[in-house]
Amino acid sequence: MKLYKEEIVDHYKNPRRFGDLVDKTHEASETNASCGDMIEVYLKIKGGVIKDAGFKGVGCALSAAAASMLMEELIDEKVDEVKKWDKKKIDGLIGEVNPGRVKCVMLPIEAIRKAVK
Secondary structure (H helix, E strand, O other): OOOOOHHHHHHHHOOOOEOOOOOOOEEEEEEOOOOOOEEEEEEEEEOOEEEEEEEEEEOOHHHHHHHHHHHHHHOOOEHHHHOOOOHHHHHHHHOOOOHHHHHHHHHHHHHHHHHOO
């Protein structure tokens, strides 16, 4: 049995929307103190809708893949809806993860929610 699904490995090796945004309107960062994963999230919000998104960070495959997948999901989403994103959102993208790795996959969501406050 493979440790990670192929899609997770692909997002880890080829992250989507990786990098800063020149015209960002919102940004936030989060760190997982227990393992050292770090992420910075950049958003361009106009009229309550996320028009562009990017991120930078270092972390494990799950953390990086979750960030990459979530950045794609953000485009054209209403900020009010994004504020409601939780573990169910990431479970829908990645699947359930070992309880010890929940902090890894939740790190990008925490940074996104912090950015849209």
